[in-house]
Amino acid sequence: xxxxxxxxxxxxxxxxxxxxxxxxxxxxxxxxxxxxxxxxxxxxxxxxxxxxxxxxxxxxxxxxxxxxxxxxxxxxxxxxxxxxxxxxxxxxxxxxxxxxxxxxxxxxxxxxxxxxxxxxxxxxxxxxxxxxxxxxxxxxxxxxxxxxxxxxxxxxxxxxxxxxxxxxxxxxxxxxxxxxxxxxxxxxxxxxxxxxxxxxxxxxxxxxxxxxxxxxxxxxxxxxxxxxxxxxxxxxxxxxxxxxxxxxxxxxxxxxxxxxxxxxxxxxxxxxxxxxxxxxxxxxxxxxxxxxxxxxxxxxx
Amino acid sequence: xxxxxxxxxxxxxxxxxxxxxxxxxxxxxxxxxxxxxxxxxxxxxxxxxxxxxxxxxxxxxxxxxxxxxxxxxxxxxxxxxxxxxxxxxxxxxxxxxxxxxxxxxxxxxxxxxxxxxxxxxxxxxxxxxxxxxxxxxxxxxxxxxxxxxxxxxxxxxxxxxxxxxxxxxxxxxxxxxxxxxxxxxxxxxxxxxxxxxxxxxxxxxxxxxxxxxxxxxxxxxxxxxxxxxxxxxxxxxxxxxxxxxxxxxxxxxxxxxxxxxxxxxxxxx
Amino acid sequence: xxxxxxxxxxxxxxxxxxxxxxxxxxxxxxxxxxxxxxxxxxxxxxxxxxxxxxxxxxxxxxxxxxxxxxxxxxxxxxxxxxxxxxxxxxxxxxxxxxxxxxxxxxxxxxxxxxxxxxxxxxxxxxxxxxxxxxxxxxxxxxxxxxxxxxxxxxxxxxxxxxxxxxxxxxxxxxxxxxxxxxxxxxxxxxxxxxxxxxxxxxxxxxxxxxxxxxxxxxxxxxxxxxxxxxxxxxxxxxxxxxxxxxxxxxxxxxxxxxxxxxxxxxxxxxxxxxxxxxxxxxxxxxxxxxxxxxxxxxxxxxxxxxxxxxxxxxxxxxxxxxxxxxxxxxxxxxxxxxxxxxxxxxxxxxxxxxxxxxxxxxx
Numbered sequence: 001x002x003x004x005x006x007x008x009x010x011x012x013x014x015x016x017x018x019x020x021x022x023x024x025x026x027x028x029x030x031x032x033x034x035x036x037x038x039x040x041x042x043x044x045x046x047x048x049x050x051x052x053x054x055x056x057x058x059x060x061x062x063x064x065x066x067x068x069x070x071x072x073x074x075x076x077x078x079x080x081x082x083x084x085x086x087x088x089x090x091x092x093x094x095x096x097x098x099x100x101x102x103x104x105x106x107x108x109x110x111x112x113x114x115x116x117x118x119x120x121x122x123x124x125x126x127x128x129x130x131x132x133x134x135x136x137x138x139x140x141x142x143x144x145x146x147x148x149x150x151x152x153x154x155x156x157x158x159x160x161x162x163x164x165x166x167x168x169x170x171x172x173x174x175x176x177x178x179x180x181x182x183x184x185x186x187x188x189x190x191x192x193x194x195x196x197x198x199x200x201x202x203x204x205x206x207x208x209x210x211x212x213x214x215x216x217x218x219x220x221x222x223x224x225x226x227x228x229x230x231x232x233x234x235x236x237x238x239x240x241x242x243x244x245x246x247x248x249x250x251x252x253x254x255x256x257x258x259x260x261x262x263x264x265x266x267x268x269x270x271x272x273x274x275x276x277x278x279x280x281x282x283x284x285x286x287x288x289x290x291x292x293x294x295x296x297x298x299x300x301x
Numbered sequence: 302x303x304x305x306x307x308x309x310x311x312x313x314x315x316x317x318x319x320x321x322x323x324x325x326x327x328x329x330x331x332x333x334x335x336x337x338x339x340x341x342x343x344x345x346x347x348x349x350x351x352x353x354x355x356x357x358x359x360x361x362x363x364x365x366x367x368x369x370x371x372x373x374x375x376x377x378x379x380x381x382x383x384x385x386x387x388x389x390x391x392x393x394x395x396x397x398x399x400x401x402x403x404x405x406x407x408x409x410x411x412x413x414x415x416x417x418x419x420x421x422x423x424x425x426x427x428x429x430x431x432x433x434x435x436x437x438x439x440x441x442x443x444x445x446x447x448x449x450x451x452x453x454x455x456x457x458x459x460x461x462x463x464x465x466x467x468x469x470x471x472x473x474x475x476x477x478x479x480x481x482x483x484x485x486x487x488x489x490x491x492x493x494x495x496x497x498x499x500x501x502x503x504x505x506x507x508x509x510x511x512x513x514x515x516x517x518x519x520x521x522x523x524x525x526x527x528x529x530x531x532x533x534x535x536x537x538x539x540x541x542x543x544x545x546x547x548x549x550x551x552x553x554x555x556x557x558x559x560x561x562x563x564x565x566x567x568x569x570x
Numbered sequence: 571x572x573x574x575x576x577x578x579x580x581x582x583x584x585x586x587x588x589x590x591x592x593x594x595x596x597x598x599x600x601x602x603x604x605x606x607x608x609x610x611x612x613x614x615x616x617x618x619x620x621x622x623x624x625x626x627x628x629x630x631x632x633x634x635x636x637x638x639x640x641x642x643x644x645x646x647x648x649x650x651x652x653x654x655x656x657x658x659x660x661x662x663x664x665x666x667x668x669x670x671x672x673x674x675x676x677x678x679x680x681x682x683x684x685x686x687x688x689x690x691x692x693x694x695x696x697x698x699x700x701x702x703x704x705x706x707x708x709x710x711x712x713x714x715x716x717x718x719x720x721x722x723x724x725x726x727x728x729x730x731x732x733x734x735x736x737x738x739x740x741x742x743x744x745x746x747x748x749x750x751x752x753x754x755x756x757x758x759x760x761x762x763x764x765x766x767x768x769x770x771x772x773x774x775x776x777x778x779x780x781x782x783x784x785x786x787x788x789x790x791x792x793x794x795x796x797x798x799x800x801x802x803x804x805x806x807x808x809x810x811x812x813x814x815x816x817x818x819x820x821x822x823x824x825x826x827x828x829x830x831x832x833x834x835x836x837x838x839x840x841x842x843x844x845x846x847x848x849x850x851x852x853x854x855x856x857x858x859x860x861x862x863x864x865x866x867x868x869x870x871x872x873x874x875x876x877x878x879x880x881x882x883x884x885x886x887x888x889x890x891x892x893x894x895x896x897x898x899x900x901x902x903x904x905x906x907x908x909x910x911x912x913x914x915x916x917x918x919x920x921x922x923x924x925x926x927x928x929x930x931x932x933x
Contacts, residue, residue: 016394019390019394020394021390021396024402026386027443033440039416042416053423054419054423098316099316105306110313113317119320119553121553121560122546122553123550124501124520126519126524127523127546130538131327134327134330140338140341142326145341174320177320182564186561186562187565231411237505238520242527256413260418263419264422272419276416277416283411283412459653461651461655464649464651464655465651465655466668467621468621469668469669470642470672480657484657484658
């Protein structure tokens with residue numbers, strides 16, 4: 001009898017593993033086909049010269065990479081990407097945090113404001129970009145109308161290399177506030193109210209509470225929002241395609257747009273793949289770096 | 302204290318005005334005729350819905366809307382089904398290597414989707430899925446974020462409930478279907494809203510895999526329209542913009558609370 | 571009605587052994603309580619019997635058949651969990667019947683059984699409610715109904731009463747006991763509360779750190795604790811203990827008090843145990859004098875606290891005694907009611923009359 005037992009046990013364990021994999025298999029298969037395979041394929045293609053259909057023709061080693069690192073256009077796109085990230089991420093989080101703090105007040109009708117502040121989460125990049133394009137319109141857009149009204153001269157918002165990146169960034173900040181606001185508000189509402197009550201009893205001011213309770217308790221959420229925003233900013237495409245097409249003079253040619261142009265307009269799949277690998281590594285490194293730097297300072301409950 | 306509240310209200314109203322201005326402005330423009338738009342008015346003198354009619358007449362708006370709806374619903378269903386199945390396995394089934402597989406799932410979140418788009422495009426092309434709803438939806442069915450979100454929720458279900466069902470002889474799938482899913486309605490709604498919003502608003506992928514009027518989604522439709530009609534008729538473009546944001550704004554207003562709670566939970570725990 | 575046999579049952583989590591070679595047979599229709607402090611392995615053992623936890627080694631037999639590899643549902647048993655594990659989104663009726671389809675019952679039969687179980691547990695009026703609309707006691711009854719509705723011959727319960735208040739707990743204790751008798755269930759009942767075990771069980775198994783300390787009828791554990799652990803776990807307040815050494819005149823505690831237990835032993839160092847209720851006010855013979863440190867008058871009884879050989883001892887006298895702290899009272903303990911444990915804590919059997927006494931005289 002006892003001899004037969006281990007076999008029984010093996011049978012149940014196997015079936016656990018099998019059914020576990022069965023439940024996971026749809027996800028695993030799709031991740032395999034649409035994430036792991038293309039990622040590896042991208043890495044592979046980055047070492048080849050290809051035809052327009054992405055069929056590898058000739059092994060070029062690190063040729064695409066060395067071309068990139070010596071190409072002014074590539075550095076221009078890195079510069080645009082970094083500039084874009086720096087212009088959008090901190091500002092989005094700061095504004096969203098301010099709005100979340102306001103919307104976390106216990107006041108009548110606060111629900112309306114919460115909805116208003118999160119509205120841009122329901123707005124697609126395409127729709128938002130079209131609206132901003134109109135607002136930036138040099139002759140009939142609201143911005144230049146306003147400038148003219150106060151006697152200043154109008155600006156070529158999207159056509160002037162000096163302003164284009166800034167203009168796209170401002171539009172992007174507006175687009176991203178909704179999502180960021182929603183998460184930060186959720187984080188604020190998760191903070192134990194009794195912390196504030198005891199601080200109130202101690203008679204501390206709003207700003208002291210903000211510094212001593214709110215920000216430390218919100219830090220895990222801020223950390224999450226920071227990572228997500230950073231990754232999203234690196235992946236920006238829609239507003240560039242609609243508002244500037246990477247121009248003027250490549251001032252807004254961020255990396256994803258550069259990849260898109262290389263792959264689908266210039267049909268230079270190898271070079272596009274090399275840039276995609278670069279993007280992947282950059283995002284990976286940044287995420288890791290952010291974990292390393294911020295994690296220690298984040299206050300987890 | 303009263304004074305402080307008034308101050309907060311003032312700030313709230315000002316912020317709301319700034320945040321909502323572009324949307325309201327677009328709506329206002331959509332009610333103007335071409336001449337008025339060029340005059341640069343803020344509000345229409347003689348509001349009319351003619352631009353909306355024109356939006357449907359000049360471009361196949363209805364086709365775009367239906368395409369977007371079908372794709373968004375497909376992705377929503379796909380993501381909810383796949384994520385909940387995977388999350389169930391992660392929480393309720395014990396097997397070797399589970400931890401490792403979960404780490405790999407999480408790692409997929411680190412891969413910028415754009416880094417994979419070229420081979421993905423080629424895959425969809427070789428499957429003959431260009432200009433189909435399958436090409437637009439299937440690549441997005443597996444979602445690590447959704448799996449993670451639901452796993453957090455499923456973990457709060459007392460494990461004894463699963464054990465009780467084992468003793469009663471209830472099959473694993475029946476437990477999943479009759480117990481786990483019904484008690485997890487809130488996060489499932491959250492995930493659904495999230496899926497629908499992000500899919501409806503997707504831009505780059507539909508741009509790559511659709512090139513016919515019949516297959517395009519609203520986002521690409523609006524791009525086409527904007528690049529074709531800009532000079533002539535901003536009013537019609539804005540009408541189209543308002544049309545395509547209405548479904549998602551409505552969904553957001555209804556699901557905002559769910560979304561906020563669900564996303565925060567996914568963020569922190 | 572089914573027997574359950576555990577043969578050298580062992581459970582390890584990685585390197586740590588949490589259940590060490592347990593042998594016991596639980597008879598059909600028996601109310602068997604598994605008792606011990608938290609972490610002693612009693613729940614693990616129950617879960618091994620249920621099939622929720624794999625068996626590392628040894629054999630589990632249900633009705634004589636090796637059951638190690640059986641699925642929980644193949645073991646024909648029911649289980650009540652500490653937190654009840656009710657399905658929150660289902661009505662009471664659905665909670666009770668969910669799973670009955672696997673037994674091949676028609677909808678009608680399911681409903682009949684459900685009504686019967688509900689009737690037995692007084693839940694008839696609550697069938698349409700959800701668990702959250704019920705009180706703690708009612709939820710407990712739903713959990714019980716769910717266990718009996720399957721008509722499984724074996725029922726396992728894991729601390730089922732620990733979420734109830736004291737009053738309700740006492741009521742449910744007797745209800746569960748009656749239910750078990752009425753249905754003739756073989757019951758294995760896990761609890762950390764020795765009072766529950768003493769009042770409900772036919773037999774008790776006391777576990778500590780994965781090892782069986784004693785198996786027996788409640789009064790056996792009470793009267794003849796196998797070791798100092800059993801002695802100090804069973805009974806409320808527990809048995810008083812003191813280290814003693816053998817002297818010519820008897821066994822002496824550190825404070826010089828002498829005891830004369832009836833035990834035959836070669837050892838010179840031992841632990842002496844006396845139950846609080848066996849320390850009586852002395853009439854003629856005085857076993858020792860106690861200087862009172864504390865007195866609790868409880869109406870029907872009085873608890874006295876005093877020091878013996880550096881340990882606090884308690885005595886339980888019936889009635890109300892007007893004593894004061896610091897007072898010296900004379901106490902008497904019947905030597906036959908003193909227990910003696912050796913250096914390892916094992917019980918030393920009391921001296922057998924006549925023959926053995928005679929032998930000692932010759933020594």
